[in-house]
Amino acid sequence: MSKIFYCPYHKKNFEIPEDYFDFESRDSDEVDDEADNEADEHEEFRAPEDSREVLAVTNSNGRLEVFAITRNNEVSHIMQMQNNRWSNWSNLGGWVSSIAVGSNSNGRLVIFGIGRDNALWQRSQTQGNRWGSWQSLGGWIDRLAVGTNADGRLEAFGRGRDGALWHMWQTSPNGSWSSWASLGGKVDLISVGRNADRRLEVFGIGTDNALWHIWQTAPNNGWSSWQSLGGWIDRLAVGNGSNGRIEVFGRGRDGAVWNIGQIPSGNGWTTWKSLGGWVSDIAVTRDRNRRLGVFGIGRDNALWHINQNAQGDSWSNWQSLKGWIDRLAVGNSRDGRMSAFGRGRNGSLWNIWQTNRSDRWSEWSDLGGSVS
Numbered sequence: 159m160s161k162i163f164y165c166p167y168h169k170k171n172f173e174i175p176e177d178y179f180d181f182e183s184r185d186s187d188e189v190d191d192e193a194d195n196e197a198d199e200h201e202e203f204r205a206p207e208d209s210r211e212v213l214a215v216t217n218s219n220g221r222l223e224v225f226a227i228t229r230n231n232e233v234s235h236i237m238q239m240q241n242n243r244w245s246n247w248s249n250l251g252g253w254v255s256s257i258a259v260g261s262n263s264n265g266r267l268v269i270f271g272i273g274r275d276n277a278l279w280q281r282s283q284t285q286g287n288r289w290g291s292w293q294s295l296g297g298w299i300d301r302l303a304v305g306t307n308a309d310g311r312l313e314a315f316g317r318g319r320d321g322a323l324w325h326m327w328q329t330s331p332n333g334s335w336s337s338w339a340s341l342g343g344k345v346d347l348i349s350v351g352r353n354a355d356r357r358l359e360v361f362g363i364g365t366d367n368a369l370w371h372i373w374q375t376a377p378n379n380g381w382s383s384w385q386s387l388g389g390w391i392d393r394l395a396v397g398n399g400s401n402g403r404i405e406v407f408g409r410g411r412d413g414a415v416w417n418i419g420q421i422p423s424g425n426g427w428t429t430w431k432s433l434g435g436w437v438s439d440i441a442v443t444r445d446r447n448r449r450l451g452v453f454g455i456g457r458d459n460a461l462w463h464i465n466q467n468a469q470g471d472s473w474s475n476w477q478s479l480k481g482w483i484d485r486l487a488v489g490n491s492r493d494g495r496m497s498a499f500g501r502g503r504n505g506s507l508w509n510i511w512q513t514n515r516s517d518r519w520s521e522w523s524d525l526g527g528s529v530s
Contacts, residue, residue: 211226211227211257211485211501211529211530212224212225212226212227212485212486212487212499212500212501212507212529213225213226213257213258213259213487214487214488214489214497214499215259215261215267215489216489216490216491216492217237217261217265217267218261218265218266219492220491220492221237221238221239221491221492222237222238222489222490222491222497223235223236223237223238223267224236224237224487224489224499224507224525225250225257225259225269226507226527226528226529226530227254227255227256227257227529227530228249228527228528228529228530229505229528229529229530231252231253231254231255231274231530232249232250232251232252232253232254233249233250233251233252233254233257233269233271233281234247234248234249234250234527234528235247235248235250235269236248236507236525236527237287238491242511244525247526247527248287250269250281250289251292252271252273252279252281252292253273253274254271254272254273254279255271255272255273255274256271256272256301256302257269257270257271257302258270258271258302258303258304258314259304260304260305260306260312260314261306261312262282262310262312262331262332263309263310263311263331263332264331264332266282266283266284267282267283268280268281268282268283268304268312269281269282270302270304270314271302272299272300272302272316273294275294276297276298276299276300277294277295277296277297277298277299278294278295278296278297278299278302278314278316278326279292279293279294279295280292280293280295281293295314295326295335296338297316297318297324297326297338298318298319299316299317299318299324300316300317301316301317301345301346301347301348302314302315302316302348303315303316303348303349303350303360304350305350305351305352305358305360306352307327307356307358307377307378308355308356308357308377308378309331309377309378310331310332311327311328311329311330311331311333311378312327312328313325313326313327313328313350313358314326314327315341315348315350315360316348317345317346317348317362318338318340320340321344321345321365322340322341322342322343322344322345323340323341323342323343323345323348323360323362323372324338324339324340324341325338325339325341326338326339341360341372341381342383342384343362343364343370343372343384344364344365345362345363345364345370346362346363346364346365347362347363347392347393347394348360348361348362348394349361349362349394349395349396350396351396351397351398351404351406352398352404353373353402353404354398354401354402354403355377356377357373357374357375357376357377358373358374359371359372359373359374359404360372360373361394361396361406362394363391363392363394363408364386366386367389367390367391367392368386368387368388368389368390368391369386369387369388369389369391369394369406369408369418370384370385370386370387371384371385371387372384372385387406387418387427388430389408389410389416389418389430390410390411391408391409391410391416392408392409393408393409393437393438393439393440394406394407394408394440395407395408395440395441395442395452396442397442397443397444397450398444398450399419399444399448399449399450399466399470400444400447400448400449400466400470401422401470403419403420403421403422404419404420405417405418405419405420405442405450406418406419407433407440407442407452408440409437409438409440410432412432412436413435413436413437413438414432414433414434414435414436414437415432415433415434415435415437415440415452415454415464416430416431416432416433417430417431417432417433418430418431433452433464433473434464434476435454435456435462435464435476436454436456436457437454437455437456437462438454438455438456438457439454439455439485439486440452440453440454440486441453441454441486441487441488441498442488443488443489443490443496444490444494444496445465445490445494445495445496445512446490446493446494446495447468447494449465449466449467449468449470450465450466450470451463451464451465451466451488451496452464452465453486453488453498454486455483455484455486455500456478458482459481459482459483459484460478460479460480460481460482460483461478461479461480461481461483461486461498461500461510462476462477462478462479463476463477463479463498464476464477479498479510479519480522481500481502481508481510481522482502482503483500483501483502483508484500484501485499485500485501485529486498486499486500487499487500491511495511495512495513495514496511496512497509497510497511497512498510498511499525501529502522502524504524505528505529506524506525506526506527506528506529507524507525507526507527507529508522508523508524508525509522509523509525510522510523
C-alpha cells in the first residue's frame with residue numbers, strides 16, 4: 159500500500175509506501191545503511207518520467223510549439239515563427255504537475271494536465287493562437303499519456319489509485335469525452351505508441367521493472383490483455399522507425415539505453431539490446447530521413463544523442479551536443495530537422511537544432527521563460 163502526499167516545496171504529488179513510516183520495524187543496520195547513502199540518493203533523485211515539465215509538438219502549420227510547466231505550476235508556451243525566430247512566451251494558467259499534448263482532428267492542439275486534485279484537466283485551442291478555458295475531465299491519476307486513434311479521436315491514459323491503467327476517449331472526433339474505464343494491469347511510467355495500421359499500443363513499466371504492453375485489437379476499438387516484454391528499465395520512450403514499426407527505449411540497471419522493437423514481419427518482438435551510453439532521461443524522434451534519433455541527458459548534464467543508420471538496423475556512436483540541461487524534450491521543424499529543448503542552469507528554456515546539413519547542429523540558444 160502507498161500514500162500520496164503533496165510536497166509544497168517541489169509542488170508535486172509523491173507516492174510513498176506506507177511501510178516507509180514504520181520506523182519500529184526497520185532494523186538498525188538498515189537505518190545505518192540509509193544514513194550512509196543519504197547524500198548519494200539525494201544526488202540521484204529525479205521526478206518520474208511522466209512528470210514532463212517540457213513538451214515539444216508540431217502544430218497544424220508545421221511549426222514547433224513548446225509547452226512548459228512554470229515554477230508556480232502554470233502552463234506556458236512559445237511558438238516557432240519564420241526564419242527560426244520564436245514568439246514571446248504566453249501563459250495558459252492552470253495548476254498542473256504533469257502535461258501531455260494532443261491534436262484534434264481539426265488540427266487544433268489540446269493541452270492535458272494532472273491537476274492539484276489529481277483529476278485530468280484539458281484546455282483546447284479555439285482559433286489561431288487563442289485558447290479556451292481549463293476544463294476538468296474528472297478521474298484520479300498520477301501518470302499521464304495521450305494518443306490519437308485512427309479516426310482522429312483523442313484518447314487519454316493514466317494510472318489510477320489502484321495502480322491500474324485507466325483511459326477515457328473522445329466519443330467523436332473533436333467531440334465530448336467518455337467516462338473513465340479500467341484496462342487493468344499494474345504500471346508505473348506509461349507511454350503511448352501507434353502501430354503502422356494506426357492501432358494504439360500502451361507501454362508501461364511494471365512492478366517488476368519489466369516492460370509491459372497492451373494494444374488495440376483493431377483500429378479505434380477493443381483491447382488485448384497485458385503482456386510482458388521482459389527486460390529491466392526505469393525510464394521509457396517510444397518511437398516509430400521509417401518502416402512504421404514501434405521501437406521502445408528504456409534505461410537499464412547500468413544506466414545505458416536499451417532497445418526492443420517489433421520484428422519486420424510484424425508478429426512479435428526482438429530481444430533487448432544495449433545501445434550503450436549513460437543517461438538520466440530519454441527522448442526520441444525521427445529526422446528528415448525518418449530515421450530515429452535517441453537523446454539523453456548524460457552524467458555531465460550535457461545533451462547526448464545517437465542515430466539509426468540508413469537501413470535502420472544499426473546505430474551510430476554516442477555524440478555530445480554539449481550544453482547543460484536537466485529537463486529534455488525533442489521535436490521536429492516543418493522540414494523534418496530535429497530540435498532539442500532543455501532547462502538550463504538559469505531555469506529558462508534552451509534550444510539546439512539541426513542545421514541545413516542533417517549531421518550538423520547549431521549552438522545552444524536561450525529562449526527565456528521559466529521552467530519548473
